Amino acid sequence: MYLINVCKDYFSKPIETIGPVVEIEEVISIVKGLYQKHKQKDFTGSIEIQSDESEIEFLYVDDVSIKEVDKVLKHIKMKLQLKKWEKAEDYPVIDIEKRKSAYSEFPCYIWAPNKTYEEHVDIKNIFGDNWAFDKKEDRGNYPRITKLFSILKGFLEIDGPNKVPPAPLIKIKEMYFLSEGNHRLYMSKLLKKKTLYAEVCEYDYDSFLSHANLITVGESYRIVYNNSVHMVTEEEAATFKKLKENN
Numbered sequence: 022m023y024l025i026n027v028c029k030d031y032f033s034k035p036i037e038t039i040g041p042v043v044e045i046e047e048v049i050s051i052v053k054g055l056y057q058k059h060k061q062k063d064f065t066g067s068i069e070i071q072s073d074e075s076e077i078e079f080l081y082v083d084d085v086s087i088k089e090v091d092k093v094l095k096h097i098k099m100k101l102q103l104k105k106w107e108k109a110e111d112y113p114v115i116d117i118e119k120r121k122s123a124y125s126e127f128p129c130y131i132w133a134p135n136k137t138y139e140e141h142v143d144i145k146n147i148f149g150d151n152w153a154f155d156k157k158e159d160r161g162n163y164p165r166i167t168k169l170f171s172i173l174k175g176f177l178e179i180d181g182p183n184k185v186p187p188a189p190l191i192k193i194k195e196m197y198f199l200s201e202g203n204h205r206l207y208m209s210k211l212l213k214k215k216t217l218y219a220e221v222c223e224y225d226y227d228s229f230l231s232h233a234n235l236i237t238v239g240e241s242y243r244i245v246y247n248n249s250v251h252m253v254t255e256e257e258a259a260t261f262k263k264l265k266e267n268n
Contacts, residue, residue: 023048029066049098096177107166120154123198128257129244133229141216153203168204192223230268
């Protein structure tokens with residue numbers, strides 16, 4: 022539950038208190054109404070949101086313009102929600118059906134010719150084999166709330182232009198794979214962003230398939246490419262064979 026206090030300054034007692042309020046959506050609605058009321062009066066104090074754990078989020082009325090208030094409130098709302106998930110150990114599970122490994126889908130892709138560039142990638146086309154695609158019980162200690170806070174602030178440009186670096190993605194054919202930058206992807210989904218700004222390393226797997234061959238050595242499998250030999254599993258060999266036949 023939350024208490025909402027209006028204070029003239031940091032050390033003063035509240036001149037107005039509302040609550041307790043249970044739902045975060047209602048908290049933000051009340052804070053926005055208080056901001057609009059006191060902004061019109063040239064009020065220079067703050068609106069405080071206090072949780073059961075005595076943690077406080079501040080909205081300094083004089084420092085936030087009417088133009089920026091929705092962005093600031095969005096930041097506060099998501100911080101409150103992240104803290105709630107962290108306390109309950111109940112972060113949302115997102116896109117577990119997209120848990121795929123680039124190497125399993127495209128064996129030995131790292132030997133294919135590649136090029137790197139930056140672009141905004143449609144999030145629905147991103148796959149991965151990391152915690153951002155895992156079930157709750159498989160995540161370990163992830164996500165890290167401090168990293169989510171930092172990325173949230175960057176995405177919403179709370180302290181100025183976005184300084185969140187592009188996430189490294191691998192592109193093979195029309196699929197994108199992420200192994201690093203998990204917090205950036207996860208926060209993008211929580212904010213319902215449609216794209217992720219990424220540094221894309223695109224592999225020409227069709228060229229690789231044209232010049233690579235699969236051989237067997239006893240009961241093991243090898244992919245031969247450019248005079249180099251790479252051992253693969255039976256499953257990877259079957260995947261490679263199917264991809265080469267369809268190339």
